Amino acid sequence: MKISDWLDEKVAENVDVSQIALPTDIVFEDVADEMVFFEEWNPCGIFCTKNHPYSKVERFGHWYRCKGQDKQAGVHSSEMKWRLFTRNKDLALQTAKSHIE
Numbered sequence: 001m002k003i004s005d006w007l008d009e010k011v012a013e014n015v016d017v018s019q020i021a022l023p024t025d026i027v028f029e030d031v032a033d034e035m036v037f038f039e040e041w042n043p044c045g046i047f048c049t050k051n052h053p054y055s056k057v058e059r060f061g062h063w064y065r066c067k068g069q070d071k072q073a074g075v076h077s078s079e080m081k082w083r084l085f086t087r088n089k090d091l092a093l094q095t096a097k098s099h100i101e
Contacts, residue, residue: 004061
């Protein structure tokens with residue numbers, strides 16, 4: 001099943017999908033139609049393999065999945081992860097950019 005179809009089903013069931021966690025089987029089966037935005041804050045350089053704050057927006061059909069780690073968490077932290085599902089591209093981009101600034 002596609003992520004967009006699953007989200008549509010949940011909306012039809014009156015579920016708030018804005019912060020919903022996707023089932024693992026769906027996550028690994030579906031590939032984003034488009035990477036709309038990606039930015040990482042990595043002051044260490046390209047060879048550092050530890051966690052760095054990032055923001056990402058991917059499009060799945062008419063849905064946008066935003067996720068990342070807030071810049072305020074700091075370098076090499078695993079805290080302050082966030083996610084958002086929306087049909088509004090502008091909201092998705094605004095949210096992603098605000099978390100990485």
